[in-house]
Amino acid sequence: MAHTLAEKILAEKCDQKKLSPGQFINARVDLVMASELSGVLAIEEFEKIKGARVWDPQKVVFIMDHFTPAKDIKSAEIVKQCREFANQHGIRFYDVGRAGIQHILLPEQGMIVPGDLIAGADSHTCTHGFIGAFGTGVGSTDAAVAMALGELWMKVPESIKFVYHGKPRKWVRGKDLILHTIARIGVEGARYQAMEFTGEALQYLDMSDRFSMANMAIEAGAKAGLFAADDMTRAFIRARGRQDGLYLQSDPDAEYANVYEFDVTEFEPFVAVPFIPENVKPVSQLGDVEIDQAVIGMCTNGNLEDLRAAAEILKGHQIHPRVRAVVIPGSQKVYLDALKEGLIEVFIEANCSVSTPTCGPCLGGHMGVLAAGEKCISTSNRNFRGRMGHVSSELYLANPYVAAASAIAGRIISPEEL
Amino acid sequence: MTYKTFHNTTIGELLSVQATRFPNQIFLRLEDQRWTYADVELQASSLAAGLRELGLQPGDRLAVILPNIPQYVVTIFAAAKAGLILVPINVRRDKADALARFAKTKPRALIAFSEPKQFDGVDHLEVAEEMRNQLPELEFIVSVGASKSNKKKSIIAWESLLKDTAALPPAVAKPRDPAAIIHSLGSMGEPRGAILTHGGMVRNAAAMAERMDCAAQDVFLGTVPFSNTFGITAIMLACAVAGAQLVCMPHYHPSEALRLVKETGVTILSGVPTMFALELNHKDFDASACATLRTGIMAGAPCPPELVRRARDEMDFKLLIGYGLTEASPAVTITALDDGPITATESVGTPLDDIEIKVVNSNGETLPNGEEGELCARGYNVMTGYWDDPQATAQVLDKDGWLRTGDLAVIDADGPVRIVGRRDEVIMRGGFKIYPGAVEMVLRSCPGVKDAAVVGVPDIIYGELTYACIVTQENAKLSAQDALAFAEERLPDYARPDRILFFDALPRPGGVVSKEYLRERVRIHGHSWKFGKNIDTDAIIPARHCNTADPRELALHCMEDADADFVKKMKRGDVIVADSNFGCGSSREVAPLAIKAAGVSAVVAKSFARIFFRNAINIGLPILECPQAVDGISEGDEIEVEPAAGIIRNLTTGEQYQAAPFPDFLRRIIDVGGLLAYAEERLAEKSN
Known part of the structure; x- marks a missing residue:
């Protein structure tokens, strides 16, 4: 029986030779992850399970990233609760100064390898499909039970295949491919399905592009967003000190619910306009959108390659006098590498503020919340109404080239216009 | 045998009298250890002195979380002698349950023990320490037995409190003074602390000892926890009244009960119906090993006549049936040793001496014998009220002292009472x-x-x-x-x-079947609320709330806000019919909380496997996956759903739909009452 990549990973995790979409399974997880936001609820649920202990402290990780460094007393207390729980159970705990945004930190620290099943109490856990791991967002109750049993029940999703042909032009990145894809299928287009990204266009993109694409699979409603692990993945994983992992591929005759083909040669950078990620327009057709703020980094585009892209545009420029720009590296390591490469210098000279790693403004938390009526271009993944602040503020999603160019111009432009 | 001496006395005096009458008679047994009545009297007086020396004053509450060990018995008598009011908590209760019981009773001291192996890893002393942080009035934690927690300075060793009895001030308690606050549950499951008096408990115990014709040569088995009225009054105090022996049983297990009956020559075996069923069905059950049994009481839950008959036949003894409730210390009626076979198995007998009963209709009017209504009781045994809860007290206790039991009964013309059900059920x-x-x-x-x-x-x-x-x-x-x-x-x-x-299992949170949960599992009737895209907190929570770091706050806002108006309009029994993308993204925790709070009983969705639905199962929402139903239902249609059978009926159009069947493990998760209950079961299986 032919299997897709998603089915193969899940079959490994429940010791089944055959697995079909729609089947319910109880799978072994390789890692359970939570932030302070979901962790505090998971703890509450976990403590309701009489006699519960963490099934394997090495495989449960709490990463403090949403409202950290604590933005107010409440966030400080929630982090404190997580810290105390972590100490009590001996689980892995990443706090301010030693952490980063969870999805960037996990692969960076070599905590995951291809073929892993990751239950993350965060909807963007699908990110880890970029190395060929099945990452999926779970509720805090599921996270609590996974912490206790090391298991996660789920329904095997159908798979949809996306084939990208051709060589993308300069300024086009993974972010543009995924925005275009979501525009094509809609925010419901992959509801409870696994998105599998393939095609020769991928050879022109790097791991950070794959990262952005898998990261936004949830914006199409997907259960997971997967790339088959290949030599590029192997090099990435080895550089992070891991030799192991399951390098799986879909069978040639595997069944897909749908197959979409795209020619990326004609793509230009795309922008998702308010208030839903499927409202996507080519940047050239956007018209005149003046901005008040630009946010570059966070999880979707917070890798070193993303900061390099932004710095490439900003070098030698200063941002528009009306605009505030916030650069948020995805982790302490990304921050340090960017510092060593001189990228941070470029940002500061361009009048950007550089923040410690945090999810901060992406969910309207802190570090760049918007006032009424303000417009912002952001490299993040969601532009729902009020997502970054006031209900009348507007959020436009784009790649780091576009965000940086727009910060300079004071309105949303293509880097070509500079 | 009558025990008039104990018709108007305190728990402390009961022990003193017996220690004078039978100083060398064995009172307590635990395996090879023995305590005579004189031993227990000395230890109880010493402990009472120690507790008073700590600074505890008469009327202060003393909480106890102990299994049925001899020190528990000593503590009960010590509290009585020191004038303290006992607040016993079952060892199986968790921290939240205990805190709920301490919120009003505000104990100044807590006696607990540490035996995590026996209690799924729960160290009661650690829990006690945690509770101290939440309860400002709780000053002292006393530990029974050796443990690592015991070495902490903040915990006082039980033994160190056994002071010279000369230091004990004279007894202050009178028979009408409160001896214990024992909790029962109100109709919404909220704990209410019934205040029971010394005189009420001791006389109730004496009345039961009289019905069972107990004497000093009897041997009682301590099956039921002393933390409830059945255990403390009908077993422990009844035993003391008779000057008999009590075989302590720290942890009930049917094979252990059968072993102790055989090895210690138990004559009085009491318990809840389940205990008898477990003992009779156990592979170690051997009728010949029950030869010493004489009588006992089955009570605490409806007693199936077939089970009573089996116990009487196979164990060959005169098992009695009792009826009572916490608020009545507990016994109201009991069958008699010479009852005929029908009365002995199908009724709960007649009231104990000096306890009045009547049956009333819903207007409170007394009904003639033979008619069915709510049973009410009045007498020395009835509580004085619920601790710090005049409202709850007024609901069950009228100005003339009648206690409304909530049980429906018939008083037969010739006297015996038959319980027919719960008023609320x-x-x-x-x-x-x-x-x-x-x-x-x-x-x-x-x-x-x-x-x-x-x-x-x-x-x-x-x-x-x-x-x-x-x-x-x-x-x-x-x-x-x-x-x-x-x-x-x-x-x-x-x-x-x-x-x-x-069902694979019945949901039994806290040991009692949750009928509310079951009702929603079997049939729901209401109107449909149909949603299309993006029913999500991103849609229903205005942005001004989005920067709270506390997801629980979001759920509250979800209920409060005008944007979430639909949530307010829903009624219990209503059904959400979700076209798609229900509660995606960051709202997966919040939407179900809010919807459940609104009282919606079921969700029918195109695909229920969205991440959030699992939480919903956990909070009791039955979810059905049925795309055809979603397409065939319009907003406002009258809907009937049978979640356990997977049936959805649109009563407006007359259409019926069958949802996809759940696989076994998922069905089990739902049947046991959610994912957490399931995890608990799995962990228990693993540790076995």
């Missing part, structure tokens, strides 16, 4: 009253049935229908028809279940 089907307890008793006696629960569910024609939820024994082949045929032979036609549904 009666099913009204087509004008007939059906008592779930009676139907459950029949079903439980059906071969192949392991457990059964009966609930009433709304119905347009009959008002309510009777649904029976059955768990079968392993390998039993029992069809719904078999069970119905069995019930038809034994029940009047109107009381036969309308439908039999099979």
Whole structure:
């Protein structure tokens, strides 16, 4: 029986030779992850399970990233609760100064390898499909039970295949491919399905592009967003000190619910306009959108390659006098590498503020919340109404080239216009 | 035998009298250890002195979380001698349960122990320490037995409190003073602390010892926890009244009970019906080993006549049936040793001396014998009220001292009382009253049935229908028809279940079947609320709330806000029909909380496997995956759903839909009451 990549990973995790979409399974997880936001609820649920202990402290990780460094007393207390729980159970705990945004930190620290099943109490856990791991967002109750049993029940999703042909032009990145894809299928287009990204266009993109694409699979409603692990993945994983992992591929005759083909040669950078990620327009057709703020980094585009892209545009420029720009590296390591490469210098000279790693403004938390009526271009993944602040503020999603160019111009432009 | 001496006395005086009368008689036994009445009197007085020396004053509350060990008995008498009010908590209760019971009673001291191995890893002393941080009044924690927590300075060793009895101030308690606050549950499951008096408890114990004709040569087995009135009054105090022996049983297990009966020559075996059923069905059960048994009391839950008969026959002893409640210290009625076979197995006997009973209708008017109504009781044994809860007290205790029991009963013309059901659980089907307890008793006696629960569910024609939820024994082949045929032979036609549904387990949070949960599992009737895209907190929570770091706050806002107006309009029984993307993204925690709070009973969705639905199962929402139903239902349609059977009916259009069946493990998750309950079961399986 032919299997897709998603089915193969899940079959490994429940010791089944055959697995079909729609089947319910109880799978072994390789890692359970939570932030302070979901962790505090998971703890509450976990403590309701009489006699519960963490099934394997090495495989449960709490990463403090949403409202950290604590933005107010409440966030400080929630982090404190997580810290105390972590100490009590001996689980892995990443706090301010030693952490980063969870999805960037996990692969960076070599905590995951291809073929892993990751239950993350965060909807963007699908990110880890970029190395060929099945990452999926779970509720805090599921996270609590996974912490206790090391298991996660789920329904095997159908798979949809996306084939990208051709060589993308300069300024086009993974972010543009995924925005275009979501525009094509809609925010419901992959509801409870696994998105599998393939095609020769991928050879022109790097791991950070794959990262952005898998990261936004949830914006199409997907259960997971997967790339088959290949030599590029192997090099990435080895550089992070891991030799192991399951390098799986879909069978040639595997069944897909749908197959979409795209020619990326004609793509230009795309922008998702308010208030839903499927409202996507080519940047050239956007018209005149003046901005008040630009946010570059966070999880979707917070890798070193993303900061390099932004710095490439900003070098030698200063941002528009009306605009505030916030650069948020995805982790302490990304921050340090960017510092060593001189990228941070470029940002500061361009009048950007550089923040410690945090999810901060992406969910309207802190570090760049918007006032009424303000417009912002952001490299993040969601532009729902009020997502970054006031209900009348507007959020436009784009790649780091576009965000940086727009910060300079004071309105949303293509880097070509500079 | 009558025990007039103890008709107006305190718990402390009871022990002193017995220690003078039978100083060398053995009172307590635990394996090879023995405590005479004189030993217990000395230790209790010493402990009382120690507790007073700590600074505890008469009227202060002393909480106890201990298994049935000799030190528990000593503590009960010590508290009485020191004038302290005992607040016993069952060792199986968790921290939240205990805190709920301490919120009003505000104990100044807590006596606990550490034995994590016996209690799923829970160290009661650690829990006690945690509670101290939340309870400003709780000053002292006393530890019984050695443990690592014991070495902490903040915890006082029980032994170190055994002071010279000369330091004990003279007894201050009078028989009408409160001796204990024992908790029962209100109709919403909220704990209420019944204040029981010394005189009420001791005389109630004496009355039971009289009915059982107990004497000093009797040997009682301490099966039921001393933290409830059955254990403390009907077993421990009744034993003391008789000057008899009490074999302590720290952790109840049927094989252990059978061993102790055989090895220690137990004469008085009491327990809840389940204990007798477990003992009789145990592979170690040996009728000849029960030769010493003389009598005992079955009480604490409806007692199936077939089980009473079996126990009386197979254990060959005169088992009595008691009826009581925490608020009555507990015994109100009990059968007698010389009752005929029908009275002895099918009634709860007659009231104890000086306890009055009556049966009233819903207007509170007294009904003649033979008519059915709510049983009320009055007498020395009735509580003085609920601690710090005049409202709850007024609901059950009238100005003339009558206690409303909430149980429906008939007083037969010749005296014995029959309990027919709980007032709040009666099913009204087509004008007939059906008592779930009676139907459950029949079903439980059906071969192949392991457990059964009966609930009433709304119905347009009959008002309510009777649904029976059955768990079968392993390998039993029992069809719904078999069970119905069995019930038809034994029940009047109107009381036969309308439908039999099979479950893998019944949800028993805290040990009692959750009928509310079951009702929602078997049948729901309401209107549909149909949603398309993006029913999500991103849609229903305005942005101004989005920067709170506390997801629980979001759920509250979700309820408060105008954007979430639909949540406010929903009624219990309503059904959400979700076209797509229900509660995606960051709202997966929040949407179900808010929707459940609004009282929605079910969700029918195109695909229920969205991440958030699992939390919903956990909070009791039955979810069905049924794309056809989603397409065939319009907003506002009248809907009937049978989640356990996977049936959805659109009463407006007359269409019926069948949802996809759940796989076994998922069904189990739902049946046991959610993912957390399931995890608990799995962990228990692993540790076995």
